[in-house]
Amino acid sequence: MKYVTTPIYYPNGDPHIGHAYTTILGDVLKRVANMNGEDTFYTTGVDEHGQKIQAAIEKSGLSEQEFLDNKADVFKSLFDSLDIQYDFFVRTTADKHIKVVQEFLQKIYESGYIVKKKYSGLYCEGCEMFKRESDLDEHGNCPDHQKKPIVVEEENYFFRLEPFRDWLVEHIKNNPEWIQPKYFATEILNMLKEPLEDLCISRPVSRVKMGVPLPFDDKYVTYIWFDALVNYVSSIYEKPNKDQLWANSVHLMGKDIIKPHCIYWPIMLKAMGLEPVHKVLVHGFLTGESGIKMSKSIGNVVDPVKVINTVGTDALRMFMSTNVSDRDIAVSERNITEFYQLMANNIGNLHMRSCKLLEKYKSNVVPDAKLTDEDSQLLTQISNSLSSALKSVTNFAEISALSNALLQACSEVNSYVSRKEPWSMAKRLPETQDELDSCLYTLMDSLRIIAIALYPIAPNTAKKILDTLQIDQADITVVNVVPAKLQAGVQIKEASILFPKLAVDSTEK
């Protein structure tokens, strides 16, 4: 049993390529676990509270409910078109979630770790929001209002983190696999060298309406983390196997939110008497080409919907899976299109040429072949490499390793065809009949093995190949990534083109 979560996203704007990135990776983890015979529960969703949402609703002229329903649908529809098999879509305005947030707040308040005190901050009257120094431009102005924020004092509730600092340091040191890659655990340990400031967890209702009311003071709503992070517990709260899910929970995230997830959240859980999440997987950012930050003004923002419309879902999924890293990766429509072409030359080419050869020399019937040693070795080699890659996927680096192993396997089989020249064997029949049969069987069985291993990353492409080979979807399991399982005598279907040529102007739009 594995419980996989993405962060919940802010729906004040439309979903962007970064949302697609994390959510695709979660889906790959889920599918791999399923293929290994493990049950999964996968959640993603939206955080519908806070001042930015409130401002976006006011600007839209829609009712709160209409606005939030529309936005949830936009996110869901992106995830559907990315073939994300989420089991639960989080919405923080749901009553069940609010109830659990209030339970957290009340219990921790009663234990004395929540205190009320004066808060002073930089407040932009235009945005009606507190700003951090880092939100301001070089003149100290709000970039949206070209105005200096004023210092505002207000009373708020704070969560005391410092009493838990030593415990958290110990927890990280005793669980070296907790935060992956380890580099980020070191970063968290560095943050824990200094005493932890109290975390502000409230906003007055007079200023922020969109939030969960504090159960012990209705003049306040809770602010960001006590609401958003609790989704990981509220999403499984009513499930009978919630303890088992929690013991095998994996939080996925970008590196910008490791502090709340690896400091605030484990401390909140500890204060509730709960265990920290089992594993935290962290990836870097997506940037525009040449590592330049994506921004509308530069015009290098990659729209996931446009990418899907151009190259389809699988090329984007495989691009992300191959390139995922703790470092920042550059993304543009151009390099995703190039990746699509690579997949066409690699997987697409292997599929088409293998099926064409079988059609030409065996009328599409898989031969009953006695494999040569060389052919048998090739099948053993690719199935070993792919099945061990599939069995070891527990983090982002291993997703990338699986993706690269797939590209590598296709290259090997493609060069095998070029080297063996089955068309030359066909000229020397009948004495080459056994050799030709062995070669054709090897090609078709390689395709089967590759398609099964491809499924978690590029499910549509995998299903198309398996459908051509007349293989049932129930056979998409790691157990079947073994050599020579393709049934002889099967009549395969006519192969369809997996990666059609793109319209010439599609990359220039």
Ligand SMILES: [Zn+2]
């Ligand atoms: Zn402002």
